[in-house]
Amino acid sequence: MKTLLKAVQILDVSSPFHKQIRDVLLEGNKILKIDKDLSKKETYEIYEANDLVLSPAFFDPNVHFGEPGFEERETITNGLKVAAESGFSEIALVASTQPVIDQAYLIENLQQKTRNSKVKIHLVSALTQGLKGEDLAELFEMHNYGAIGFSDDDSPIQNANLMKLALQYTQSFNGLVHSFPAEKNILGKAQVHESPTSTLLGLKAAPSLAETLQISRDLAILKYTGGRLHIPLISTKEAVKLINNAKEDGLNVSCSVSINQLFFTDERLNEFDTNFKLFPPLREKVDQEALISGVLDGTIDFVTSHHRPINIEHKFLEFEHATSGSIGLESYFGAMNTLFGTEKSLEIIQRSRDVYNLNKPVIKEGNEIAMNLINPKLEWCFTKNEITSKSKNSIFLNENLLGKVIQNFY
Template sequence: MKLLIKSATIIDKSQASLHMQQRDILIEKGHITSIGKRISADKKVKVVERENLYVSPGWFDSSVSFGEPGYEERETLANGLEVAGRSGFTGIVLNTNTQPHPDTGGDIVFLKETAKSHCTALFPMGTVSMESRGKALSEMFDMHSAGAVAFSDYKNSLDDPNLLKLALLYTQNFQSPVYSFPQDGQLNPKGQMHEGEVSLKLGLRGIPALTESLRVARDLAILEYTGGKLHIPTISTGAAVRLIDAAKKKGLDVSCSVAVHHLWHTDAALDGFDSVFKTLPPLRDKGEVKALLKGLREGVIDYVTSDHCPLDVEEKRKEFDQAAFGALGLEETFGVLNTLFGPEMAAGILGRGRERFGLEKTTIEAGQQANLTLFNPSADFTLTPKDMLSTSSNSMFIDVPLMGKVYGIIRGDKTLF
């Protein structure tokens, strides 16, 4: 199949002569064969033309949850990958919060085989511990051999420091990142939201910022002792940003991410006890949001993730303290980042991450396999319930006016528009 993308503004800082220039891009048999100011098309070529068309290296998300296996009513792998593709993502790293937990090589093979026909590539993680119980190490080498790109117990904190130490030591044999969720659960066993003025007003148990900074400091100390590759997902505090910045300056191999909703919403959103805003880590106050935005602009925070977590309506429509933590994010991520930072920075942020997981970096140049996201950054975008692609509805961006519309993705010989 031949595709010709016409008059697209290219966003790719790795290609200085093409970055922010308008070009035609010819794709044949899944590879970019030509980039020029004007490429002619014959009858065998499918022409892609869109209003105010932009193209960037395909977007990547380092923390996505679906439901399958075990919780298919939340979101199946097939529907979740469709949502990811239509939201502009050509690759996602899948979290381990399924049933059963992926803690053997066979579990990883099942996930890869189930997802292989989709336009969006799925890169599974395996658990750090067996059944994510935090007791004994999982079959890490077998899972790595089967295709696991990292190891995570999702949002089950690694409370046993020796477990993290062993995981960081063991994974040095194959250079895979170990995720450690940044929360000391023993400090807030029943916390519901950020500890501050709003939690005091609402009478809800708080989750202090200390729970995060204490765990991040511990994990960085272990990393300094053992070596290895540590990833700290979805940080939410300025203290964590400062600790990670200092660790990077020491030369420690650490990366971190922030969830997109932590860049937009604050704990004030919980004033009406709406459980759709109940997430883990919790939404923080304005000061913490400001620190996260600064950390992202300065490059201390490596990635922005959707932290997509579909939940059945029964899991959210409960008394606030009984409702589950988690929110959708795939469909909203580009709109939020584009509104906050503009298309150049938004696409740059979303193109990061592959190398951290041992995957090849994508670029827009002749000879490379096509891995592209197509979008219009100036289009109005407001997510409404009837327009949602996910089979769950727990989005905190319903009816929030944003900017940016995704047209589709191309990955090799697969397309989704």
């Protein structure tokens, strides 16, 4: 069956039709024809409405589901359904499962389980065995089985020599080492960011120094060793400055930020809503502004949904005892579009593939389909009715958002 998209604006910087309004005819998994006015036929499935946008599908390299080991949070089957409905044709799962994805055969098992999914799964597998930060995992073997990076998730690598060895060893196969930006001794048992808000609320807090000290150490090691370093989920104005300086010095470093940090500040903690308990924690307005500027000028390479399902019994607790994390796939585009507008949002979203050396889908005749049909002007409220995820722990609950993926083709 053929599908006809009438008068859609194509927003794809890699496409010869970028910013143009065109009809797009699809057949099977291919883009059959792109032209100004394609004839309708009764046998076509037709999408026609004012102001629709066609974009390449999304990729998020920082996604948690739960399975294997934590299926009560999210299963792979349902998680992939959520990803598809939210506009993601590719995701990368983080290795903090049970068992930890620290061996090549575990990657193969997940690939076999998801081989028929229309959403492609990549793995950011464990950097150290069991995420314990003591010994390097089977990095080369996992790379050969398709791991696109190595990370201990939100467990910082405390051993500086281990980080040095990781950066040296992975250069032989151009591997990407992740290092979560938190100095654990300074972080301690902090619940939130150290600020006037934390003082007012009486919560245990840690300063931005916990983040920037770790980043400074890792950048110093990178300067010594060479290699490729990714710093995920930065959250402070000082981090933006450090990474900008490192890039200007020629270091091969990339970084990301969570959409949560761009949309909210720690002022939202006043009601002790555990959906706002995150790691890294929400920061102050000055940090938020610096992060947004860093995204716009390219210092921050991409924005992630930081999708982290947490089952209700770990969220429905006093703030101090609740687990950090928020789901994010379903609210991601609406939040991005609200902050940056449609054209800029889509340009930012596509940058994540560059960091992981993945091919970008391009809207062009003859190419395989990996596209989203978007209503960029749709105003909507993100309620529990919008959540397909098994866990419902969303920081965006009851937020008004602008723009939504209404159909995907992949």
